[in-house]
Amino acid sequence: MTAAMIAARPGNMAGTDATEADAGRTAVSIDETGNELPATASASKVADGVKEKAEKSLSLPAEPLAGRIGEWARALLGIVLPPLAGLALLIGIWHLATFGGGGIPGPGQTWDAAVALFSDPFYVDGPNDQGIGWNVLASLERVGIGFGIAALVGIPAGFLLGRFALLSQMLNPIISLLRPVSPLAWLPIGLLVFQRADPAATWTIFICSIWPMILNTAQGVTRVPQDYLNVARVLNLSEWKVFTRILFPAVLPYMLTGIRLSIGTAWLVIVAAEMLTGGVGIGFWVWDEWNNLKVEHIIIAIFVIGIVGLILEQMLMLVARRFSYENR
Amino acid sequence: MTKKIVQIENVGQSFDTKKGRFVALRDIDLDIHEGESIALIGHSGCGKSTLLNLIAGLTRPSSGVMLCGGREIAGPGPERAVVFQNHSLLPWLTCFDNVYLAVERVFAAKEGKASLKQRTHEALELVGLAHAETKFPHEISGGMKQRVGIARALSMQPRILLMDEPFGALDALTRANLQDELMKILAATKATMVMVTHDVDEAVLLSDRVVMLTNGPAATIGEILEVGIERPRDRLALAHDAQFGECRAAIMEFLYHKQLKRAA
Numbered sequence A: 001m002t003a004a005m006i007a008a009r010p011g012n013m014a015g016t017d018a019t020e021a022d023a024g025r026t027a028v029s030i031d032e033t034g035n036e037l038p039a040t041a042s043a044s045k046v047a048d049g050v051k052e053k054a055e056k057s058l059s060l061p062a063e064p065l066a067g068r069i070g071e072w073a074r075a076l077l078g079i080v081l082p083p084l085a086g087l088a089l090l091i092g093i094w095h096l097a098t099f100g101g102g103g104i105p106g107p108g109q110t111w112d113a114a115v116a117l118f119s120d121p122f123y124v125d126g127p128n129d130q131g132i133g134w135n136v137l138a139s140l141e142r143v144g145i146g147f148g149i150a151a152l153v154g155i156p157a158g159f160l161l162g163r164f165a166l167l168s169q170m171l172n173p174i175i176s177l178l179r180p181v182s183p184l185a186w187l188p189i190g191l192l193v194f195q196r197a198d199p200a201a202t203w204t205i206f207i208c209s210i211w212p213m214i215l216n217t218a219q220g221v222t223r224v225p226q227d228y229l230n231v232a233r234v235l236n237l238s239e240w241k242v243f244t245r246i247l248f249p250a251v252l253p254y255m256l257t258g259i260r261l262s263i264g265t266a267w268l269v270i271v272a273a274e275m276l277t278g279g280v281g282i283g284f285w286v287w288d289e290w291n292n293l294k295v296e297h298i299i300i301a302i303f304v305i306g307i308v309g310l311i312l313e314q315m316l317m318l319v320a321r322r323f324s325y326e327n328r
Numbered sequence B: 001m002t003k004k005i006v007q008i009e010n011v012g013q014s015f016d017t018k019k020g021r022f023v024a025l026r027d028i029d030l031d032i033h034e035g036e037s038i039a040l041i042g043h044s045g046c047g048k049s050t051l052l053n054l055i056a057g058l059t060r061p062s063s064g065v066m067l068c069g070g071r072e073i074a075g076p077g078p079e080r081a082v083v084f085q086n087h088s089l090l091p092w093l094t095c096f097d098n099v100y101l102a103v104e105r106v107f108a109a110k111e112g113k114a115s116l117k118q119r120t121h122e123a124l125e126l127v128g129l130a131h132a133e134t135k136f137p138h139e140i141s142g143g144m145k146q147r148v149g150i151a152r153a154l155s156m157q158p159r160i161l162l163m164d165e166p167f168g169a170l171d172a173l174t175r176a177n178l179q180d181e182l183m184k185i186l187a188a189t190k191a192t193m194v195m196v197t198h199d200v201d202e203a204v205l206l207s208d209r210v211v212m213l214t215n216g217p218a219a220t221i222g223e224i225l226e227v228g229i230e231r232p233r234d235r236l237a238l239a240h241d242a243q244f245g246e247c248r249a250a251i252m253e254f255l256y257h258k259q260l261k262r263a264a
């Protein structure tokens, strides 16, 4: 009984938060639509809409066009300028640090190398010499496969763990034990089992992406507000309806957090894994260029890895925002 | 009044909390008859929602017996619809879909899609929200959410309608409209109703009996008032009705004289 209540507590707290947030929103929407009778409400809304449009079309030519453009430009500068300044600072320091020579190439030299490199990103010159485009795609493919399988296994596992207390009591200690282990420690096991480098790298990705997905999904399931489950109980919904209408939508934001964390670590790990396994891939490419002593290519690779990671992250943020029903 | 539909015998409810056992309700004895309307009234925190949840089957009593239709209440069911105090709409479904979920559950076995949609539409129309069907819960006001919750419960055509302060968040005009609608629906469907309320007038207007709870902790039924005003009731005529005034006075006396001293 006590354990159940403690387990229920975070859910209840989440529920209270939601109610408070509701109250905040309510205040706003009362201003908007009020509790007037439906007919009047919609009528006044239409009237408001007409008024708004009228005001807009009036105010457009009223303001001088040049002033508006100036305003936009200023807003744009406000957004773009600080990051640009930061970048300039970085390049400046980089330039100063490499000015006196030494092993590390300066910004100019790296830029020239990048231009040459990206002029033909998709060449193939034998299995160990391919364009940077192919290398990035090969890494992305490994991440995609490893991560995809991890999602197929991890998300259902998370649901089961969240739903059945016994299962989570059984498996939580094991997960806690394995989660802090560097996924690279699993690489030899992969090599042994699969006898080939490529699936072994994918295997490491699978291992490192599965934990955040299991844990976040399970946490989401235990945090489904009791209110929603009460609705399901009063309606006596079938398990399938409970899952599709209540559990899944309620857990989705948590799941997406898990996915985001997974992709992030997967992209971190792939570089290291490929350095060890070889073949085609951005990690292997970095290692190869180190052996060729083309340090400017390594610097380019660092930028490319960063940019691809950033794009992955942003894409998932976009998806997450699409499914966050709270502030849609 | 004929058949007993709900029997509550010697029911107590306590919760295990960090500070030990908290007795919320004790020695509750109440029979609810078929077609009867009951109002539960009492000071905030006395245990009204707790009692309603017990009847709904959402929680099980710590002691005593709860029967519905002669059988032990083992859990909730769609024949006992609940309007929750905090509306409990699913935020990822539109108002229409929130109600449709309930309609589908109850009627899908016997009726086609068109008819289910028609029922959903009618339920929302009843609470004056036909224009908000496609909106999501976070896009409408608190009172409107509460009305969707009422529509959801009514759409199920339950035998017993359990309502936890359903009109609490509404303005006086909407509240009066919905009270009138509710009285019509109850008269037409002969459904049984248990409603938690803070509003003395509402309790007298809507119910056959007003069940007054003493202050918690360990609240129990202090008094039961038989309203005895004929139906159909007309709110305007009742405003000057002597019987109405007496009922009102009796509840006020209980709440503000007998129970106030013990209120925290």
Ligand SMILES: Nc1ncnc2c1ncn2[C@@H]1O[C@H](COP(=O)(O)OP(=O)(O)OP(=O)(O)O)[C@@H](O)[C@H]1O
Binding pocket: B015, B016, B017, B022, B024, B042, B043, B044, B045, B046, B047, B048, B049, B050, B051, B085, B216
């Ligand atoms: N799950 C729970 N665990 C511990 N205590 C609880 C729990 N649910 C209710 N209580 C306590 O039981 C008492 C009655 O609560 P309840 O919600 O039934 O009050 P209420 O009469 O509905 O109040 P209100 O009019 O403010 O809604 C309160 O003191 C509350 O703190």
Ligand SMILES: [Mg+2]
Binding pocket: B048, B049, B050, B085, B164
């Ligand atoms: Mg309550």
